[in-house]
Amino acid sequence: MITEIDARALMPSITKIIRQAGETVMAIYATDFETYTKEDASPVTEADMAAEAIIKPALEKLLPGVPVVAEESAAAGDIPDVGDAPFWLVDPVDGTKEFLNRNGEFTVNIALIVDRQPVLGAVLAPALDTLYTGIVGEGAHKKVGEEAAQRITVRPEPAEGITIVASRRHGDPEILEKFLAGRTLHETKNAGSSLKFCLVAEGSADLYPRFGPTCEWDVAAGHAVLAAAGGRVTFDDGKTPFSYAKQADFLNPHFIAWGGIE
Structure with a gap:
């Protein structure tokens, strides 16, 4: 080990x-x-x-x-x-x-x-x-x-509402709107690559929901940085911890990267 x-x-x-x-x-x-x-x-x-x-x-x-x-x-x-x-x-x-x-x-x-x-x-x-x-x-x-x-470190949920970081090239606005139901959205930031995890990890954003295709190598390093900074990554149910070596082709389902919000 x-x-x-x-x-x-x-x-x-x-x-x-x-x-x-x-x-x-x-x-x-x-x-x-x-x-x-x-x-x-x-x-x-x-x-x-x-x-x-x-x-x-x-x-x-x-x-x-x-x-x-x-x-x-x-x-x-x-x-x-x-x-x-x-x-x-x-x-x-x-x-x-x-x-x-x-x-x-x-x-x-x-x-x-x-x-x-x-x-x-x-x-x-x-x-x-x-x-x-x-x-x-x-x-x-x-x-x-x-x-x-x-x-x-990640930041606690701001009083003015959460900041979401989103991909420049992927995503489904309807799924995102449904996911945000009941939350106050303060701002959406766009970023490429695994920088999205890092923005959440450093407290520049609060949430990175990914409702599009990725592979495990796309997310693992960013996930590690975020988890080390006090955040977490779950499957899209918001509860089940994201895991690796899930299947032979290393494809991911939808997931959510969380900062200090619940």
Whole structure:
């Protein structure tokens, strides 16, 4: 079993790995990079593949025998059988459409799953020079540029109403309106990629309801940061804790990421 002490000891290595991947992503971002289309019609770029080529072997070396489930390898049919054992979830570039639109809202994501729950996560937004990290039970931090890392926590429900963070490209307004029945909505913020979890984790938003398609590698690192900051992620019933290794293709049902609200 991998303990929280082990997770704390791993974080410096994870930070180094994700920074290295981020540098490679940004080098490609500055070029006229190639874009391809996967079998599911979603886009993938050189940056996705280059970042994964850095992260996956580095994690395999860091914890030998712990499998790595990574988006581009999975798309190519390389999906290890994880069962109930610890494993890594990697999304080398989450928000590829944001990457293509060059708006900076894309992230590099690494998470460690133990007992089907995230225990450690790192989310790097390289174009924003911002790194979020979290160890569940230990706390979460945000580091911008050369500034010292700052501890982040979710906020209690504001008196003026909640702020929702939503995807720029996915969602169902009717389902969202039904979900919000009885709550006062103060503001809706739009953001790309796993940054939505991080906005809730740092107290800039209160709720991220996702009523659209995702895979486990899309959410695991952000989930870890949010849980470390005092938040939670549930299935769309609002009660059942979100879990991992749910099915062989790692697809997710709808879910809700909660800050400090009930």
